[in-house]
Amino acid sequence: RKEVEQDPGPFNVPEGATVAFNCTYSNSASQSFFWYRQDCRKEPKLLMSVYSSGNEDGRFTAQLNRASQYISLLIRDSKLSDSATYLCVVNVDYGQNFVFGPGTRLSVLP
């Protein structure tokens, strides 16, 4: 089983749609969690950290379920500019190593 797994995608959605990405991780000792966004042929950039209580940043909401070892990202009112690959990232040892999921590609269509 891979350490971090994500929805295989791609997701093709119309502008204004709500889309949800799921991620599961295998190491129960994982300490911190992130969603990164990667545009085509560019470096990954932090979208948001994921906290146990859940957190929201504008149209983006991230949730963590430690018992189920599950992370989610919800994007509301999708924009064309949201088209990218979304990477789920798990850190086991507070910076010792970051484990990346394979990513889920999102295309928002006009």
Add this chain to the structure above:
Amino acid sequence: DGGITQSPKYLFRKEGQNVTLSCEQNLNHDAMYWYRQDPGQGLRLIYYSQIVNDFQKGDIAEGYSVSREKKESFPLTVTSAQKNPTAFYLCASSTPGQGGTEAFFGQGTRLTVV
């Protein structure tokens, strides 16, 4: 402005040659990482370093070497022993510690074997 700088952005290598990819950061981060990304794939860890003069192998270290003589610098050498080096190479840094500090990435080096 603080950040991570990778150079060159594009690199072409002949088979059998060693090449070195540069990574410099001025974020005062202790930890630095090298990842490889193949088309349509996720990031795979090559090497990482938590402190100067110390580094550890990641999942795919064979055919690569690194050094960490300065806190700011973590160069990666792709040796002739790496059989399939064509890929996108990403350097990252972070400050280990509780609170979940994220990794910051350079813009990447795209290596092509010709």
